[in-house]
Amino acid sequence: MKFISTNGRADPAGLSTALLAGLAPDGGLYFPDRIEASPFRRFDACTTLPQVARVFLRPFFEGDILHDDLRLICDLSLDIETPLVSLAESSYLLELFHGPTAAFKDYGARFLANTLGRLRGTEAGETPLTILVATSGDTGSAVAAAFHRMPGFRVVILYPDGRVSKRQAHQLGCFGDNVLALRVPAGFDQCQALAKQAFSDSDLRARVPLSSANSISLGRLLPQATYYAFASLLHHRATGRSLSFIVPTGNLGNAVAALIAKGAGLPIHRVLFATNRNRTVPEFVETGEYHARPSVATLANAMDVGDPSNVARLRFMMAKDPALHAALSALSVDDETIRARIKSGEADYGKVFCPHTACGIEMLEHERRGGSKDDFCVVATAHPSKFEDVVEPLVGHEVEPPPALRAMLARPAASEILEPDYPSLKDRLIRL
Numbered sequence: 001m002k003f004i005s006t007n008g009r010a011d012p013a014g015l016s017t018a019l020l021a022g023l024a025p026d027g028g029l030y031f032p033d034r035i036e037a038s039p040f041r042r043f044d045a046c047t048t049l050p051q052v053a054r055v056f057l058r059p060f061f062e063g064d065i066l067h068d069d070l071r072l073i074c075d076l077s078l079d080i081e082t083p084l085v086s087l088a089e090s091s092y093l094l095e096l097f098h099g100p101t102a103a104f105k106d107y108g109a110r111f112l113a114n115t116l117g118r119l120r121g122t123e124a125g126e127t128p129l130t131i132l133v134a135t136s137g138d139t140g141s142a143v144a145a146a147f148h149r150m151p152g153f154r155v156v157i158l159y160p161d162g163r164v165s166k167r168q169a170h171q172l173g174c175f176g177d178n179v180l181a182l183r184v185p186a187g188f189d190q191c192q193a194l195a196k197q198a199f200s201d202s203d204l205r206a207r208v209p210l211s212s213a214n215s216i217s218l219g220r221l222l223p224q225a226t227y228y229a230f231a232s233l234l235h236h237r238a239t240g241r242s243l244s245f246i247v248p249t250g251n252l253g254n255a256v257a258a259l260i261a262k263g264a265g266l267p268i269h270r271v272l273f274a275t276n277r278n279r280t281v282p283e284f285v286e287t288g289e290y291h292a293r294p295s296v297a298t299l300a301n302a303m304d305v306g307d308p309s310n311v312a313r314l315r316f317m318m319a320k321d322p323a324l325h326a327a328l329s330a331l332s333v334d335d336e337t338i339r340a341r342i343k344s345g346e347a348d349y350g351k352v353f354c355p356h357t358a359c360g361i362e363m364l365e366h367e368r369r370g371g372s373k374d375d376f377c378v379v380a381t382a383h384p385s386k387f388e389d390v391v392e393p394l395v396g397h398e399v400e401p402p403p404a405l406r407a408m409l410a411r412p413a414a415s416e417i418l419e420p421d422y423p424s425l426k427d428r429l430i431r432l
């Protein structure tokens with residue numbers, strides 16, 4: 001399959017080219033040139049996520065040099081426990097936080113690492129490729145864990161000092177080896193601006209080969225569609241019905257992945273976007289007009305996005321499918337309501353939710369108040385123990401981290417401070 005740019009002015013690219021390039025040469029985002037709705041009977045023999053992923057992703061890998069490695073890439077990247085648990089009648093939770101860093105970013109980061117690792121395998125001995133990533137918390141640790149000790153790669157993380165939770169900060173600094181954590185006394189937007197400046201600096205890139213791992217990467221988007229396929233198949237086998245997903249949404253990567261799974265013919269009814277007080281997406285869904293705006297800080301900080309990077313993909317899908325827009329819904333949830341949903345989670349559902357998942361829970365309740373009888377699945381994007389500073393005071397007890405996170409917290413951690421100016425970053429990257 002070929003991948004085309006959402007800007008429409010670049011040549012179609014094969015999978016490997018699109019994966020290595022990140023952004024298309026015309027500044028657009030790569031997207032599959034067609035998504036075919038085929039009968040989901042093709043998954044009848046599949047019982048695990050890696051098996052479903054292999055069948056789901058085969059058309060996208062067709063004709064590419066990575067085609068023969070698809071099975072291995074799925075087995076290595078996606079052997080993450082992915083339970084679909086019951087919340088209440090016709091209401092479910094898809095727990096995507098059982099990977100090494102306890103957030104859904106692990107699926108995409110590991111898949112990206114395994115594909116890039118194979119593509120660069122032939123160039124061993126060359127200068128290592130540096131993956132530069134600005135993070136508001138979860139992406140940085142997932143990418144670090146995925147590339148940790150991988151020959152031929154280095155990871156440099158920029159994160160806003162003091163604006164990630166204590167556990168997130170520890171996690172970012174606990175890798176060492178080929179991973180460097182830089183804490184920047186500035187906000188996430190400034191971290192991202194510094195990374196962007198590095199990517200556009202040709203002098204730097206000639207000396208230090210750079211690659212990104214942000215949410216526009218196809219290597220993160222495609223594997224994310226596979227857990228929607230997996231969960232909807234499990235549900236359909238058990239009930240004979242289609243499932244609607246409520247996706248906590250920031251940069252729209254996870255939500256667009258759900259739409260791709262639906263487009264490929266899986267038994268998915270609706271895809272709903274839950275977000276915090278950053279209203280860009282709800283406004284766009286409501287009015288059809290897109291206005292990027294500065295992000296506002298909320299308790300669900302991984303979704304503090306005012307100009308979602310994957311909106312180009314959503315608009316591209318809407319242009320191809322005129323019925324899509326009317327089928328979308330989005331809800332903006334304020335901090336007070338996030339607190340309330342975390343507080344009542346144990347009494348109402350026997351669960352502790354992270355602040356992002358809590359936005360999804362509010363949207364579920366909003367749909368129920370409106371009388372919807374659909375089968376809904378809220379996507380749990382992170383484990384609540386990653387946001388202990390927000391969650392623990394609300395639930396009134398400690399929230400125990402899962403084993404993988406506990407192991408990381410037991411390791412020593414170190415980070416370096418980086419002044420929030422570009423010459424400091426450039427100098428540090430040259431001295432790697």
Ligand SMILES: *Cc1c(COP(=O)(O)O)cnc(C)c1O
Pocket residue numbers: 103104105138139215248249250251252253254255302303354356357381382
């Ligand atoms: C990244 C993240 C999100 C937002 O996902 P997008 O793909 O950017 O929409 C939601 N919740 C958590 C916990 C995250 O880390």
